[in-house]
Amino acid sequence: MPPRWASGTGGDILRILQLIKLTIANRGNMDKNTFSDFRSKINSYLDHEMSPEDQNNFLQQIKAMPDVQDELRHERLIRSKLRENLKRPMVAPDLADRIKNKLPR
Amino acid sequence: MTREEKFEVELLPHLEALHTFAFHMTGREEDAEDLVQDTYMKAFKFIDKYDQGTNAKAWLFKILKNVYINEFRRKNRRPKQVDYEDASGFHEGDDSALTSYYDLREDVFDNIMGDEVSEAIQSLPEEFRTIIFLCDIEDFSYDEISKILEIPVGTVRSRLFRARNMLKEKLKDYATTVGIRDRRGHSEDSAVD
Numbered sequence: 655m656p657p658r659w660a661s662g663t664g665g666d667i668l669r670i671l672q673l674i675k676l677t678i679a680n681r682g683n684m685d686k687n688t689f690s691d692f693r694s695k696i697n698s699y700l701d702h703e704m705s706p707e708d709q710n711n712f713l714q715q716i717k718a719m720p721d722v723q724d725e726l727r728h729e730r731l732i733r734s735k736l737r738e739n740l741k742r743p744m745v746a747p748d749l750a751d752r753i754k755n756k757l758p759r
Numbered sequence: 760m761t762r763e764e765k766f767e768v769e770l771l772p773h774l775e776a777l778h779t780f781a782f783h784m785t786g787r788e789e790d791a792e793d794l795v796q797d798t799y800m801k802a803f804k805f806i807d808k809y810d811q812g813t814n815a816k817a818w819l820f821k822i823l824k825n826v827y828i829n830e831f832r833r834k835n836r837r838p839k840q841v842d843y844e845d846a847s848g849f850h851e852g853d854d855s856a857l858t859s860y861y862d863l864r865e866d867v868f869d870n871i872m873g874d875e876v877s878e879a880i881q882s883l884p885e886e887f888r889t890i891i892f893l894c895d896i897e898d899f900s901y902d903e904i905s906k907i908l909e910i911p912v913g914t915v916r917s918r919l920f921r922a923r924n925m926l927k928e929k930l931k932d933y934a935t936t937v938g939i940r941d942r943r944g945h946s947e948d949s950a951v952d
Binding site for chain 1: 763766767771774775778779782783788791792795796799800803874875876877880894895896898900901919
């Protein structure tokens with residue numbers, strides 16, 4: 655029989671505490687080299703260098719690693735901000751027609 | 760399908776992407792339009808070599824890059840860029856994990872307009888500018904980039920490493936000059952976490 659505080663809302667707290675414990679354990683275990691490995695994997699993932707199977711494995715692997723998930727979210731956001739902020743001059747509305755008209759007959 | 764139909768259905772839909780790429784290669788809107796037109800003329804000339812249904816966009820980007828190097832840059836007397844991999848003695852064994860923007864703060868972009876991002880990209884040497892554009896803007900794979908630029912995949916990786924670091928530094932410098940403040944309440948001189 656679980657203690658009262660571990661059921662209902664208390665159960666949620668317990669799960670959160672377990673997650674925090676897991677996070678701390680992950681941080682403790684994750685030395686600089688390991689984190690560096692994950693950065694490398696994040697790049698491979700975002701640069702489409704992973705096979706679909708490796709992508710799934712990677713996403714499964716980082717489910718309990720909030721630091722790595724943060725890193726992935728950050729990297730993805732920076733790339734999307736680069737795309738959004740890039741100047742894209744308007745294409746002249748008649749450019750396509752001018753190109754077609756220049757094609758040799 | 761006639762050559763003209765193939766041209767219109769498969770190639771013309773990439774006009775905007777090509778135009779943006781051309782603009783960031785040449786730095787001038789008028790030049791970008793000329794470069795795009797020359798690219799399409801060349802593509803039409805060799806359209807029989809294009810396999811319908813394959814990667815038309817990558818094929819066009821490769822043609823544009825070649826037209827730019829072989830004709831456009833020569834015509835405009837722009838000097839060939841230094842091969843920075845050779846010049847810097849950079850080797851592929853460098854820390855590829857750092858090929859990212861991980862220490863660039865997100866709010867750098869809050870005070871940056873499109874012009875600053877574009878200027879930062881355009882201030883990079885041509886080879887680095889191109890690879891950032893192909894990978895981070897156009898989302899081509901390393902393999903596609905390797906084919907477009909006609910360089911080994913290992914060189915794509917190493918060049919991207921340097922390009923991202925250079926761009927990151929440019930954006931951080933910019934953020935520092937405009938005095939971006941940390942959202943968490945305390946002021947910062949640097950845009951780095």
